[in-house]
Amino acid sequence: xxxxxxxxxxxxxxxxxxxxxxxxxxxxxxxxxxxxxxxxxxxxxxxxxxxxxxxxxxxxxxxxxxxxxxxxxxxxxxxxxxxxxxxxxxxxxxxxxxxxxxxxxxxxxxxxxxxxxxxxxxxxxxxxxxxxxxxxxxxxxxxxxxxxxxxxxxxxxxxxxxxxxxxxxxxxxxxxxxxxxxxxxxxxxxxxxxxxxxxxxxxxxxxxxxxxxxxxxxxxxxxxxxxxxxxxxxxxxxxxxxxxxxxxxxxxxxxxxxxxxxxxxxxxxxxxxxxxxxxxxxxxxxxxxxxxxxxxxxxxxxxxxxxxxxxxxxxxxxxxxxxxxxxxxxxxxxxxxxxxxxxxxxxxxxxxxxxxxxxxxxxxxxxxxxxx
Numbered sequence: 053x054x055x056x057x058x059x060x061x062x063x064x065x066x067x068x069x070x071x072x073x074x075x076x077x078x079x080x081x082x083x084x085x086x087x088x089x090x091x092x093x094x095x096x097x098x099x100x101x102x103x104x105x106x107x108x109x110x111x112x113x114x115x116x117x118x119x120x121x122x123x124x125x126x127x128x129x130x131x132x133x134x135x136x137x138x139x140x141x142x143x144x145x146x147x148x149x150x151x152x153x154x155x156x157x158x159x160x161x162x163x164x165x166x167x168x169x170x171x172x173x174x175x176x177x178x179x180x181x182x183x184x185x186x187x188x189x190x191x192x193x194x195x196x197x198x199x200x201x202x203x204x205x206x207x208x209x210x211x212x213x214x215x216x217x218x219x220x221x222x223x224x225x226x227x228x229x230x231x232x233x234x235x236x237x238x239x240x241x242x243x244x245x246x247x248x249x250x251x252x253x254x255x256x257x258x259x260x261x262x263x264x265x266x267x268x269x270x271x272x273x274x275x276x277x278x279x280x281x282x283x284x285x286x287x288x289x290x291x292x293x294x295x296x297x298x299x300x301x302x303x304x305x306x307x308x309x310x311x312x313x314x315x316x317x318x319x320x321x322x323x324x325x326x327x328x329x330x331x332x333x334x335x336x337x338x339x340x341x342x343x344x345x346x347x348x349x350x351x352x353x354x355x356x357x358x359x360x361x362x363x364x365x366x367x368x369x370x371x372x373x374x375x376x377x378x379x380x381x382x383x384x385x386x387x388x389x390x391x392x393x394x395x396x397x398x399x400x401x402x403x404x405x406x407x408x409x410x411x412x413x414x415x416x417x418x419x420x421x422x423x424x
Contacts, residue, residue, distance in 0.1 A: 066231030086168030090158035243275025
């Protein structure tokens, strides 16, 4: 109970320090923004995504689209986009060097070709409102930032997928405390793959993607490196400016989390067991002990759920566009999350590594390159 009271107070204070990018001023047309998009087998999404890029009011932009060994029509779509706008450059990668995860290698190669002093790493399925780049640059310049990351609207259609995504963001928020990214005295950093904007000098100072070349959670690690180096970072929300359909179904979400769940737990069984135990005891059990015959236990459970619900509502209202009433199915989504942790860990061990976008990365390689 005390944990949720403390977490609720922490979030209440922390979220006040998270600005909404919608409130930012528009930028002029400086500096040159280099947008790096790595894509593997994304022909179903990249055309719609890049079209929203091209509709931006901020025109001083170049795009480096990196086709990372795609086996579908991604490369052809990129080439067709290049013919539409001279600011687009396309790189085709045919092979993956040893010791690299494909996406990280592709982003690294794209950045080597970029010429702007401000770089935006984004994914091939992200949709942008026309003023998103301008407001981001305006905010970036106003606060003299080295790194800006933005939480997008994670859209979802099926009910249980919505509930699962809401729970994932809830867990991410109280565990990672992303608002600490805005505290210059904190070494806690954050990075979100949909939108990681960084100066070239800061990117080079933290070691580029070469330093995190075997990290499947490269976006988060990039933000953490920025803070470790004492650079100026901000995280903002962008619920109406940036949108991504993270997954199309619950099964897709479970499969997608295979690649980085175990990485987030440092590939350690002890961390897996601790996480599973902690989630069950703190977020599942109180819903059952609420009906205990022991009055003291029932009252403590009710107070626990009160602050758990408060924290859930705070996170849901700030980090999503979902209904806070999804809290009513929280014990079920918590059990789904526990299942996803156990499933991802088991499959990583059984396969001897992770399979991401058709490429296998061995557990030995991943552990060797773990950043402490």
